[in-house]
Amino acid sequence: MKTLKVALLGCGNVGAQVARILLEDADTLAARTGARLELVGIAVRNVDSPRDVELPRELFTTDASTLVAGADLVIELMGGIEPARGLILEAIRHGACVVTGNKALLAQDGPTLYEEADKAGVQLSYEAAVAGAIPILRPIRDSLSGDRITRVLGIVNGTTNFILDQMDSTGAQFADALAEAQRLGYAEADPTADVEGHDAAAKAAILAALSFHTRFSLADVHCEGITKVSAADIAAAKDAGFVIKLLAIAEKLTDDDGAEGVSVRVHPTLLPREHPLAAVRGAFNAVFVEAENAGELMFYGQGAGGTPTASAVLGDLVSAARRVVLGGPGRTETTTGHVPALPISASRTSYHVGLSVADQPGVLARIAQVFSDNGVSIELFRQSMNTDDVTAELRIVTHRASEASLAATVESVSQLDVVKDVTSVLRVEGV
Numbered sequence: 001m002k003t004l005k006v007a008l009l010g011c012g013n014v015g016a017q018v019a020r021i022l023l024e025d026a027d028t029l030a031a032r033t034g035a036r037l038e039l040v041g042i043a044v045r046n047v048d049s050p051r052d053v054e055l056p057r058e059l060f061t062t063d064a065s066t067l068v069a070g071a072d073l074v075i076e077l078m079g080g081i082e083p084a085r086g087l088i089l090e091a092i093r094h095g096a097c098v099v100t101g102n103k104a105l106l107a108q109d110g111p112t113l114y115e116e117a118d119k120a121g122v123q124l125s126y127e128a129a130v131a132g133a134i135p136i137l138r139p140i141r142d143s144l145s146g147d148r149i150t151r152v153l154g155i156v157n158g159t160t161n162f163i164l165d166q167m168d169s170t171g172a173q174f175a176d177a178l179a180e181a182q183r184l185g186y187a188e189a190d191p192t193a194d195v196e197g198h199d200a201a202a203k204a205a206i207l208a209a210l211s212f213h214t215r216f217s218l219a220d221v222h223c224e225g226i227t228k229v230s231a232a233d234i235a236a237a238k239d240a241g242f243v244i245k246l247l248a249i250a251e252k253l254t255d256d257d258g259a260e261g262v263s264v265r266v267h268p269t270l271l272p273r274e275h276p277l278a279a280v281r282g283a284f285n286a287v288f289v290e291a292e293n294a295g296e297l298m299f300y301g302q303g304a305g306g307t308p309t310a311s312a313v314l315g316d317l318v319s320a321a322r323r324v325v326l327g328g329p330g331r332t333e334t335t336t337g338h339v340p341a342l343p344i345s346a347s348r349t350s351y352h353v354g355l356s357v358a359d360q361p362g363v364l365a366r367i368a369q370v371f372s373d374n375g376v377s378i379e380l381f382r383q384s385m386n387t388d389d390v391t392a393e394l395r396i397v398t399h400r401a402s403e404a405s406l407a408a409t410v411e412s413v414s415q416l417d418v419v420k421d422v423t424s425v426l427r428v429e430g431v
């Protein structure tokens with residue numbers, strides 16, 4: 001049986017588990033692959049650092065470049081842009097297939113890597129980069145390649161889903177839910193990448209590119225995090241039958257002239273509590289895909305964690321190794337879609353608008369008139385009296401409207417003398 005040399009770059013949460021599985025399951029992996037996958041070395045910064053998994057000391061090296069040069073298959077799990085990017089390019093250029101989980105690198109400079117992999121005829125796989133263990137990229141790229149995807153809605157960041165779920169189930173404020181997420185080890189000491197939506201935005205760019213056969217990068221993604229979501233927003237949403245989730249959305253839109261474009265965005269979103277994504281609790285991830293022929297599909301599971309994420313890495317490794325054993329061209333994405341990324345002003349969603357208003361005759365009519373003047377149709381309307389007996393809280397859910405019309409509506413409504421405050425403006429999906 002043929003032996004393929006595997007180089008592992010990085011031995012942190014995910015890398016250590018990948019090394020363990022490669023050693024423990026060597027016979028099974030050989031049977032599935034048709035070649036022995038020999039772990040020839042693990043590149044780390046410090047050979048003597050303590051690790052989660054006990055691994056033979058002779059495997060460790062600080063010379064990543066030499067390790068890459070002698071490998072048939074390279075697994076990059078260092079994270080960050082450099083040296084990961086340079087090492088992946090070195091690997092590709094000498095003909096090795098590469099597996100990575102590095103969404104930050106792919107969202108920033110994926111096109112360079114994909115082009116180099118194409119030129120070299122090697123496979124570059126990255127199932128771990130989006131929603132960890134959940135098989136979602138290969139289903140989109142392979143299983144759905146005979147269909148046309150119209151929309152993808154993903155809960156692709158476990159930390160923010162945990163925080164929003166805590167707020168929803170306990171009434172906690174954002175800061176307290178974040179502290180709990182940090183205490184339990186979901187959120188990092190510096191939670192910026194998660195709570196500001198940057199991690200989800202990188203994953204949105206990758207999902208959009210595969211779904212719409214066009215290269216998108218982070219710059220194409222409109223991104224809003226969850227730091228401004230208040231306990232009051234959650235309570236109002238709950239009251240109206242919604243849950244707030246941070247969604248990564250990629251959808252194809254056609255304008256009035258028939259021109260197609262893709263809206264790629266990440267923002268807190270209201271979902272009806274009966275929507276399948278509303279049932280995704282805690283730190284779990286899920287991706288909801290709508291395709292012309294398949295209809296609605298949902299992929300659910302663990303979006304992070306060393307061992308679950310290692311499962312996705314090993315799946316990619318076996319796939320790449322089979323290709324090396326059997327021959328044939330690298331399995332890459334097609335990029336023949338050529339649909340432009342649309343600005344957020346072109347997106348169309350439903351909105352939830354919260355208003356504090358004076359409780360007097362004619363108020364509802366004047367507010368409804370402003371919505372109507374801007375071409376924004378109202379789907380749902382609720383009013384509750386405040387204890388002061390002179391103001392009321394209005395919650396309005398609109399039909400789909402353009403971001404621009406909604407912004408104009410909110411601006412005009414806020415100018416009405418009877419409107420004390422616009423308490424919230426949140427996007428709604430799934431209605």
Ligand SMILES: NC(=O)c1ccc[n+]([C@@H]2O[C@H](COP(=O)([O-])OP(=O)(O)OC[C@H]3O[C@@H](n4cnc5c(N)ncnc54)[C@H](O)[C@@H]3O)[C@@H](O)[C@H]2O)c1
Pocket residue numbers: 009010011012013014015043044045046064076077078079080082083101102103104128129132303304305306309
């Ligand atoms: N942890 C997860 O749950 C998860 C899920 C999906 C994807 N990912 C992605 O997988 C990758 C790895 O994540 P992780 O959680 O294992 O990270 P980690 O920080 O735990 O591990 C990174 C490892 O790479 C090593 N490293 C970093 N720079 C290096 C360098 N210059 N030379 C040699 N070694 C270097 C570090 O010493 C460490 O051992 C990242 O790209 C991450 O985004 C992680």
Ligand SMILES: N[C@@H](CCO)C(=O)O
Pocket residue numbers: 132156157158159160186194199303304
């Ligand atoms: N920080 C990410 C981990 C995997 O990308 C999350 O919370 O889901």
Ligand code: NA
Pocket residue numbers: 127128129130131132133134135136137312
């Ligand atoms: Na995945």
